[in-house]
Amino acid sequence: MGVEKKRFLNQFEADGLKQVVPEDFPGKVIPGGNGGNFVVTTLDSVINWGRSNSLWPLYFGTSCCAIEMMQTGAPRHDFSRFGFEVARPSARQADLIIIAGTIVNKMGPVLRRLYDQMAEPKYVIAMGACAISGGPFYYNSYSVIKGADHVIPVDVYIPGCPPRPEALLEGMIMLQQKIKTENMSHKVNPIDGFDEGKV
Amino acid sequence: MADQELETKIKTEEYFVNMGPQHPAAHGVLRLLLTIDGEIIKNVEPDLGYIHRSIEKMCERDSYQQIVHLTDRMDYLSSNINNEAVCLAVEKALEIEVSDRVKVIRTIISELTRIASHCLWWGVMGMDLGALTTYFYAFRDREYINDIFEETCGARLTMNYNAPGGLMFDIHPNFVKRTKDFIKHFKTKIPEYDRLVTGNVIFQKRTKGVGVLTKEDAISYGVTGPVARGSGLSSDVRKLHPYSAYDRVDFKEALLTAGDTFARYEVRIMELWESISIIEQLIDNIPEGEIKATTKAVIKLPKGEYYQRVEAARGELGVYINSTGTKNPYRVKFRSPGFSNLSVLNHITKGSKIADLVATMASFDFVIPDIDR
Numbered sequence: 357m358g359v360e361k362k363r364f365l366n367q368f369e370a371d372g373l374k375q376v377v378p379e380d381f382p383g384k385v386i387p388g389g390n391g392g393n394f395v396v397t398t399l400d401s402v403i404n405w406g407r408s409n410s411l412w413p414l415y416f417g418t419s420c421c422a423i424e425m426m427q428t429g430a431p432r433h434d435f436s437r438f439g440f441e442v443a444r445p446s447a448r449q450a451d452l453i454i455i456a457g458t459i460v461n462k463m464g465p466v467l468r469r470l471y472d473q474m475a476e477p478k479y480v481i482a483m484g485a486c487a488i489s490g491g492p493f494y495y496n497s498y499s500v501i502k503g504a505d506h507v508i509p510v511d512v513y514i515p516g517c518p519p520r521p522e523a524l525l526e527g528m529i530m531l532q533q534k535i536k537t538e539n540m541s542h543k544v545n546p547i548d549g550f551d552e553g554k555v
Numbered sequence: 556m557a558d559q560e561l562e563t564k565i566k567t568e569e570y571f572v573n574m575g576p577q578h579p580a581a582h583g584v585l586r587l588l589l590t591i592d593g594e595i596i597k598n599v600e601p602d603l604g605y606i607h608r609s610i611e612k613m614c615e616r617d618s619y620q621q622i623v624h625l626t627d628r629m630d631y632l633s634s635n636i637n638n639e640a641v642c643l644a645v646e647k648a649l650e651i652e653v654s655d656r657v658k659v660i661r662t663i664i665s666e667l668t669r670i671a672s673h674c675l676w677w678g679v680m681g682m683d684l685g686a687l688t689t690y691f692y693a694f695r696d697r698e699y700i701n702d703i704f705e706e707t708c709g710a711r712l713t714m715n716y717n718a719p720g721g722l723m724f725d726i727h728p729n730f731v732k733r734t735k736d737f738i739k740h741f742k743t744k745i746p747e748y749d750r751l752v753t754g755n756v757i758f759q760k761r762t763k764g765v766g767v768l769t770k771e772d773a774i775s776y777g778v779t780g781p782v783a784r785g786s787g788l789s790s791d792v793r794k795l796h797p798y799s800a801y802d803r804v805d806f807k808e809a810l811l812t813a814g815d816t817f818a819r820y821e822v823r824i825m826e827l828w829e830s831i832s833i834i835e836q837l838i839d840n841i842p843e844g845e846i847k848a849t850t851k852a853v854i855k856l857p858k859g860e861y862y863q864r865v866e867a868a869r870g871e872l873g874v875y876i877n878s879t880g881t882k883n884p885y886r887v888k889f890r891s892p893g894f895s896n897l898s899v900l901n902h903i904t905k906g907s908k909i910a911d912l913v914a915t916m917a918s919f920d921f922v923i924p925d926i927d928r
Binding site: 414415416417418419420422423424426427429430431432445447457458460462463466470492493495496497498499500517518520 | 576577578579583584604605606607608609612613616617624625627628631632675690691694695697698701711712713923924
């Protein structure tokens with residue numbers, strides 16, 4: 357990869373395609389692709405296109421939101437239009453956890469284990485008020501974790517109790533847009549520093 | 556060599572398999588500790604608490620109007636029936652007589668909820684047994700009911716439509732027409748369900764004679780709902796202790812005596828027809844009347860204990876309220892159908908195969924937040 361990249365870059369410069377910045381340009385020019393070069397950014401866009409359109413969710417529903425999640429997969433809303441239809445029962449085959457429901461203290465370690473079992477890259481959608489903040493169980497409850505982001509890092513939050521299928525679809529499309537901005541050269545693992553509170 | 560001789564020569568040993576809490580056939584986060592010998596189940600021990608949300612304890616800090624919205628999240632598939640149970644208990648304590656209009660609307664919405672719940676059960680049971688088509692068929696029809704609910708009260712699943720003393724607001728002008736349209740549509744769909752699944756040889760082989768529950772066991776384990784009725788135990792609260800408008804409609808209690816998984820399946824299909832018949836009897840003559848009886852802004856129940864039982868989609872739901880005369884209850888206890896039904900699982904699946912356990916569990920139709928609360 358390294359050798360190829362170098363050769364290609366030399367070719368790129370030899371063709372006179374180097375970006376010319378005027379001397380008196382007031383701002384700072386950030387190269388395209390967040391610092392990546394032509395090869396990497398092109399590869400990125402291809403990989404991100406593939407990743408974002410074939411996200412495999414995990415069968416993970418703890419309570420009411422699971423019904424709306426199933427309804428989103430059902431004929432009228434049909435999330436397979438966006439590449440989400442291959443729901444996997446095993447965390448090792450999934451790319452995405454849709455946390456559909458309340459996470460209680462006893463379930464917290466299980467959720468974390470499922471997240472750790474997933475292969476990278478992995479994404480998390482917090483669906484519904486319970487997964488965002490504890491929702492209706494925020495006050496006076498002794499057993500509910502007040503938000504799934506105390507356990508694992510979350511990419512997209514979808515409010516509602518439960519959210520409508522359209523809202524879930526919107527959240528899924530937002531996640532796809534987020535994936536499309538990723539790049540390989542500056543890969544960040546969301547769990548790094550999560551337990552220390554740095555994220 | 557005779558098979559028996561071979562069997563004695565193979566040495567087997569019991570081992571332990573963890574089913575759940577994240578398992579697609581567990582319908583949520585139920586964890587079963589299975590002790591198995593080969594494929595034969597020796598013991599099933601449910602481990603609960605993975606979705607225990609302390610609803611009963613939270614009720615002690617809430618006012619009586621606020622309790623209603625928590626019950627939606629208990630058995631979310633029969634949300635309106637749960638709401639109704641709490642409201643009926645509070646109304647019983649306050650000795651409020653709600654108008655006929657409220658009674659009839661509550662009954663219709665509860666029966667629509669029951670149809671939606673049984674639809675989902677039918678789709679998921681097929682999925683558990685390896686038929687994905689049922690899921691698409693059932694959810695297609697369920698969406699029509701969600702539309703009706705949405706137009707009536709704004710929510711699709713957790714409705715919170717009942718309030719102590721009546722309903723939150725009146726039905727939408729389109730309600731009657733849409734419900735009639737749905738009934739007309741759904742009447743053509745149940746035979747389709749039958750053609751697809753009920754008569755299927757593979758389905759029958761996997762369900763007939765599997766997970767047999769006798770009537771005596773059903774009584775001693777406190778099993779209720781379609782599971783008990785599949786074993787010939789008459790337990791329909793709508794029939795035995797009528798509430799709301801069930802005393803003015805004519806319907807049959809679905810009863811079968813086989814007690815196996817297929818009988819439980821058939822009972823639920825029969826209940827779909829009965830629910831349709833109940834709605835048809837009521838939908839044309841919803842009486843006029845007040846939508847909400849006047850209650851005080853802060854409801855205080857007189858000192859004492861109150862109990863109300865209703866027939867939820869999974870069985871008998873009991874609401875026990877202990878009041879000391881303040882604006883909060885002293886103790887609220889829900890007798891949920893799923894908890895009692897789960898207790899019999901070990902008894903009837905011992906000695907069967909793992910695949911039979913999945914079929915039996917599918918016919919029990921567990922909702923885990925209902926069990927854990």
